[in-house]
Amino acid sequence: MEDFKIEPAERIKRLPPYLFGRLNALKHSKRQQQIDIIDLGMGNPLDPTPQVIVDKLCEAARDQRNQRYSVSKGVFNLRREMALKYKRKWDVELDPNSEIIACVGSKEGFSHMCLAMLGPGDTAIVADPAFPIHIYAVALAGANVVTVPLGNTEQSLKDMIHVCEKLYPRPKVMILNFPHNPTAMTVDDIGYFETVVDFAKKMHIAVIHDFAYGETCFDGYKAPSFMSAKGAKDVGVEFTTMSKPYNMAGFRIGFAVGNKTMIDALGTVKGYYDYGIFQAIQIASIVAMRECDKDIEEQNLKYQSRRDVICDGLNQIGWQVEKPRGSMFVWARVPEEQSKGKGSIDFAMDLMEYANVSIAPGRAFGENGEHYMRIALVENENRLRQAVRNIKRFVQKG
Numbered sequence: 001m002e003d004f005k006i007e008p009a010e011r012i013k014r015l016p017p018y019l020f021g022r023l024n025a026l027k028h029s030k031r032q033q034q035i036d037i038i039d040l041g042m043g044n045p046l047d048p049t050p051q052v053i054v055d056k057l058c059e060a061a062r063d064q065r066n067q068r069y070s071v072s073k074g075v076f077n078l079r080r081e082m083a084l085k086y087k088r089k090w091d092v093e094l095d096p097n098s099e100i101i102a103c104v105g106s107k108e109g110f111s112h113m114c115l116a117m118l119g120p121g122d123t124a125i126v127a128d129p130a131f132p133i134h135i136y137a138v139a140l141a142g143a144n145v146v147t148v149p150l151g152n153t154e155q156s157l158k159d160m161i162h163v164c165e166k167l168y169p170r171p172k173v174m175i176l177n178f179p180h181n182p183t184a185m186t187v188d189d190i191g192y193f194e195t196v197v198d199f200a201k202k203m204h205i206a207v208i209h210d211f212a213y214g215e216t217c218f219d220g221y222k223a224p225s226f227m228s229a230k231g232a233k234d235v236g237v238e239f240t241t242m243s244k245p246y247n248m249a250g251f252r253i254g255f256a257v258g259n260k261t262m263i264d265a266l267g268t269v270k271g272y273y274d275y276g277i278f279q280a281i282q283i284a285s286i287v288a289m290r291e292c293d294k295d296i297e298e299q300n301l302k303y304q305s306r307r308d309v310i311c312d313g314l315n316q317i318g319w320q321v322e323k324p325r326g327s328m329f330v331w332a333r334v335p336e337e338q339s340k341g342k343g344s345i346d347f348a349m350d351l352m353e354y355a356n357v358s359i360a361p362g363r364a365f366g367e368n369g370e371h372y373m374r375i376a377l378v379e380n381e382n383r384l385r386q387a388v389r390n391i392k393r394f395v396q397k398g
């Protein structure tokens with residue numbers, strides 16, 4: 001037995017050490033000591049799912065017909081409801097049979113789309129900082145990742161185009177995400193995506209747009225869907241989720257829509273890997289899409305007020321934070337005199353230790369995230385005010 005050693009696959013070794021590990025361990029130990037940590041670390045909505053969705057879930061769960069395996073790509077009525085929603089919200093026509101697939105949350109769908117589209121020798125291009133799965137799903141598929149800095153949306157697109165033109169072999173997939181996690185950056189209008197479509201066609205690059213925060217917008221801003229750009233279906237797909245707009249993160253349901261070949265390839269992978277989402281969740285999601293537009297508006301108003309509390313509060317202590325018009329995050333650069341040269345991970349550890357506030361260090365999202373912190377707007381306004389007071393006390397004490 002002495003020589004026997006279990007060796008996980010090489011692909012596991014392509015993943016870096018988990019950057020939230022130290023932070024999570026400290027949070028756990030603080031909580032064990034009954035210390036109240038204000039947790040703004042993760043974009044995990046704390047507000048309840050609208051009651052009508054929960055009621056439908058319970059009712060459908062009791063029906064024996066929903067207790068079997070469902071269909072991997074989602075039942076037809078669910079895909080049809082998604083097509084109606086895209087028509088209503090973004091004026092996009094989609095065929096429920098060939099252009100829409102349901103996923104076990106958009107993260108699962110995105111990961112398997114990478115597996116369906118990329119393999120050893122292929123490259124995907126993505127902006128840094130990034131939502132981690134945008135990098136690691138590519139790595140897990142055995143492909144390479146090339147990054148460009150996300151300083152601002154226009155420049156990063158120019159950089160992506162420049163890199164794609166110069167790199168050989170050319171990247172096969174371009175990954176975009178607006179409103180963006182973690183930076184909360186947004187694009188002004190559909191012109192941005194029209195440029196992407198033209199370029200993708202010219203260079204034969206497939207596009208994956210993560211639109212998880214497409215409905216989480218403030219101040220009257222309406223995020224454009226990549227699918228509304230003329231020709232988008234020829235070059236790519238867009239992912240949406242039920243997690244954020246409807247506070248259904250635990251339900252695990254999202255969608256990919258768009259290019260038939262890509263949807264079909266994802267369907268093939270999923271057909272082997274899963275038997276579909278619990279049908280009661282699919283039925284509850286149909287009700288959500290039919291009946292909960294108003295709930296989304298109310299939720300967005302909450303995020304907007306919380307955003308103002310955090311941005312105004314942090315600006316008062318010298319952080320120079322811009323108010324985002326989308327996503328559920330504030331992305332803030334820590335002034336050097338306050339971080340005292342510490343990297344964002346150590347600064348986040350200090351905030352947890354001495355201010356009892358948990359926020360995500362920008363470095364966890366890539367090199368270009370260093371010196372920034374990502375604050376999730378998941379707690380209520382009073383708790384956010386308390387968080388700002390705690391941070392203020394910590395940074396002013398030095």
Ligand SMILES: Cc1ncc(COP(=O)(O)O)c(C=O)c1O
Pocket residue numbers: 043104105106107108131177180181210212213240241242243249252253254
């Ligand atoms: C940009 C982005 N995409 C996808 C997801 C995952 O969403 P889902 O719950 O649908 O898997 C998140 C969750 O935080 C996200 O921020």
